[in-house]
Amino acid sequence: MAMLRVRVGRRGTIVLPKRVREQLGIEEGTTLELEVDGDKIVLRPPP
Numbered sequence: 001m002a003m004l005r006v007r008v009g010r011r012g013t014i015v016l017p018k019r020v021r022e023q024l025g026i027e028e029g030t031t032l033e034l035e036v037d038g039d040k041i042v043l044r045p046p047p
Helices: 017-024
Strands: 033-037 040-046
Touching: none
Parallel strands: none
Antiparallel strands: 033 040
């Protein structure tokens, strides 16, 4: 998948594009793990 840009909202929220949510099976209420890796942010579902 190509690099995508998302905007950070006033309260620090981001919106994942629909095609990304659909591809990964992410829906409202899904819990994700967030990791900071150097200058990157990594989001993934918990194991």
